[in-house]
Amino acid sequence: MRWYGVLLAVGIMTIGWSHGVARVAAQEAVVDTMSAPGKASPKDPYPWLGSYPMSFFTKTRSTRLVGKGHLSLCMKFQTADYDERLDSGVYRGFDPDESHRQLCNTFVAKYGWAENHHVVLGVPYYWTGYHMGGRHMETNHVGNVFLFDKWALVKETPWCPAVSFDTWVFFPSGSTDEKCGCDDTSVRFTTAISKAWPNKMSLHFNPGYTINCGYGPDCSEINVAWLWKRWDKLWPGVEYNYFHKDTKGECHDIVPGVIWKYTKGASFKLGVVLNARSTMAFRDDVGVAMKFFYRF
Secondary structure, three states: OHHHHHHHHHHHHHHHHHHHHHHHHHHHHHHHHHHOOOOOOOOOOOOOOOOOOOEOOOOOEOOOOOOEOOEEEEEEEEEEEOOEEEEOOEEEEOOOOOEEEEEEEEEEEEEEEEOOEEEEEEEEEEEEEEEEOOEEEEEEEEOOOEEEEEEEEEOOOOOOOEEEEEEEEEOOOOEOOOOEOOOOOEEEEEEEEEEEOOOOEEEEEEEEEEEEOOOOOOEEEEEEEEEEOOOOOEEEEEEEEEEEEOOOEEEEEEEEEEEEEEEOOEEEEEEEEEEEEEOOOEEOOEEEEEEEEEEO
16 A cells, blocks of 8 residues: 555645645736736746647546536547466467457546536446467456546646546446456546646646455556647657556556547547556557547
């Protein structure tokens, strides 16, 4: 549980720091206005402030909300065709008759029920092919359906990052035996921090901790995304995802990708999942993630 304490402390310090920066910035703005009457600061030094996608390619999310009274729908596809398995502390390739592959298709709906809240429902569905040793399995199954509320705590300003907090519940709708999620209920706490810069770049940071309510291990994660709004409709970016599962290992993924805003309210996201390091039971060197999004 020490990771949970560290992440919680980081979240609390971030919120306190954000409030302090916002207060100092407001005082400086007042002093500047008093000392130079008639010279007003621009209301929006950079118009893209806060105009991020709500999520990126695989795991990282920004602090942006869908907006009160608005609904958004998203369909995500992510593949994993594993290349190696851990054997006595060393990764080795599969035998000719062995394979392990998976496709996860996740439907996500978000609804803004308040100015600073939206609620999210996610339904993952897995197709799994597992052929290892004497076990051969081709199956498909609903994964762990999740529900979470996103609460915007601090609004972004030119001097202060935005901060939001999420509380997730994962229901025991998956199947551990069929390798499509798990049979246990779990609860996750995450923080999102977003900050834009004058050069049309932004940085997004998500620490999180998952408490397993059954017999499975707890998990900690850190997700980071960098976004560059270089063009009006095509935005390159990259994610870094760290995931640690108690007693099971950890992995580090780097996900370069692009977001295509092909029409108003809609986007297509494509990312290539590159595994940089892993100590998990299986390792996939290269995967693909795609998202289709529309906001009503």
